[in-house]
Amino acid sequence: MLSDAKARAAKPRPKPYKLTDSNQLFLLVTPSGGKLWRWNYRYDGKQKCMAFGAYPLVSLADARGKRDEAFTVLCEGRDPNVAKKLKIEENIEAGRQTFERVAREWHENAKSQWAKIHAADIIRSLERDVFPSIGGLPIAQLTPPLVLGVLREIEARGSIETAKRIRQRISAVFVYGIAQGIVQSDPAEKLGAVLKPLRKGRQPAITDLVPLRKMIIAAEEDYARPITRLALRLLALTAVRPSELRGARWDEFEDLNGKLPLWRIPSARMKGDLDRKDEIDGDHLVPLTPQAISVLKALWPLTGDGPLLFPSNRHTHRPMSENAIGYLLNRAGYHGHHVPHGFRAAFSTIMNEWAERNGKDHDRKVIDLMLAHVPKEKVEGAYNRAAYLPRRRELAQVWADMLSEGLPDPGLLVDLPVKAIGSRSRRSVPARVESDFRFPTRRHAA
Incomplete structure (x- = not known):
């Protein structure tokens, strides 16, 4: 039998020669x-030879192990060389079956059961986070630790x-892969138990x-109807419910062309008890800043x-x-992190x-008055809504100035894509209003 010392000591000769081992x-x-491991065997009546690699990269012990594995395959009635090639092809194909490739196949197969917007949300969440x-x-x-690492990154941003x-x-992607014979188990199945609980x-x-x-900015850059983007901006500026x-x-807005524009939300539409809804002076007054007026100017050609x-x-x-504004925030990656309210x-x-x-x-x-929090004393509440209106207008401007820093002009939100990335179609919208636009006074008399 061959020994490791004999293999190391073997010197080249003018012609190739063999140092034999067992079996x-x-x-x-x-x-x-060069020193190359070879193994002779017979299959289907034919003499064949199989390569096991080069010495000393493949040691004597490793070569014997490969021979024994190949002999086991031969005893099963399979050609070891063919089985080896098939295994290599299987490994190459397994490398091609990436998570993204299988996930996109799963999504394509399942999306017919979902609404188009929901289907787009699902694939975008995978593209963004996975x-x-x-x-x-x-x-x-x-493995479970690899998948958990992805989920921990999402948790780290508060989502x-x-x-x-x-x-x-x-x-769900792994379940699809199991059905296709691509994977054997679902490493994400048990991870729900170790994720952080919902607040x-x-x-x-x-x-x-x-x-x-x-x-x-992230939400406004996502695909949505222009009306939804403008609603998000006005909601942020006014902090109404x-x-x-x-x-x-539109008929709730007053003096839009003047110096003291105001949004008067009728008491009947306000959250509160029956006393407030029945109160004559129970309307909620929202002073409008120039930033809010810009939103309304961009909105007017769409819904005026x-x-x-x-x-x-x-x-x-x-x-x-x-759910429109909430879905927009979700698509931007803020699900569980920020809601319209x-x-x-x-x-x-x-x-x-x-x-x-x-x-x-x-x-x-x-x-508190700007948030329409109802004071305990009804008379005090009615008085404050009038007496503090100038200060409310000042504070509204402070808020609008801080919030709007770095945000695009509302008119630009009208021209952004309406549909998901990859869609060729765009929804046509009316032309943006000119800078000297004035609201029709007949609809907005104080």
Whole structure:
């Protein structure tokens, strides 16, 4: 039998020669000094030879192990050389079956059961949060720690619910892969138990000014109806409740061409008890800043011929969907991190902090009035709504100036893509209004 010492000591000769080992294994020494492991066997009545690599990269012990593995395959009635080639092809194909490739196949197969917007949301969430990390890896080689690492990155930015949804989608991809015979198990299946629990109670909101601006820009750059983008901007500027914004009517706005533009939300549309809804002077007054007026000017060519500022896409006599702004924030990656109602928390937090440093007496009370928080004393509430209106207008301007820094002009939001990335079609919109545009006074008399 061949020993390792004999293999090391073998010198080249003018012609190739063999150093034999047991069971047809031998070391072929070439004139150039190469030492190659070979194994002879018979299959289907024919003499064949199989290569196991070069010595010393493949040791004597390794060569014997390869011979034994090949002999086992031969005993099963298969040609070891053919089995080796098939295994190589299988490994190459497994490398081609990346997570992204399988995920896109899964999405293409399943998207017919979803609404178009939901289907677009799903693939965009994978493109944004999953593919950059593990999309290029073979799906069969992914492990629970690798998948958990992706989900932890999502949690780190505060998107707890998004992480849970992404886990479900990753798991669905693996289930599809199992059915196709591409993978054997689902490493995402049990990860739900170790993800952070959802926050309960207060609705999620970004209450720092710079991240808040960043979120608005990201959402406005995403695909959406221009009306939805403008609704998001006006909601951020006015901090009204989303339900009050959705139902906004053009005839609620006063003095839009004047120096003291105002949005008078009828008490009947306000959240509150029956006393407030029945109160004659219970309307909520929202002073409008130049930034808010710019939003209305961009919106007028789109919806100014109807009663509602933000009508439904299908039924112009009905308000836009209560989920439209929320879905826009979700698509931008802020699901579980900021909701439409969160602009009120942002306004309250940021403006109260500003008032503590720069404000006047009673500014905290004024800020509460701007949020339409009903005072306990009914008479005091009616008085404050009138007496504090000038200060409310000043604070509204402070908020608008801080919030709007770095944000694009509202008119530019009309021209951004309406449909998802990859769609060739664009929805036509009316031309942007001129800078000297004036609202028709007949519709907006004070």
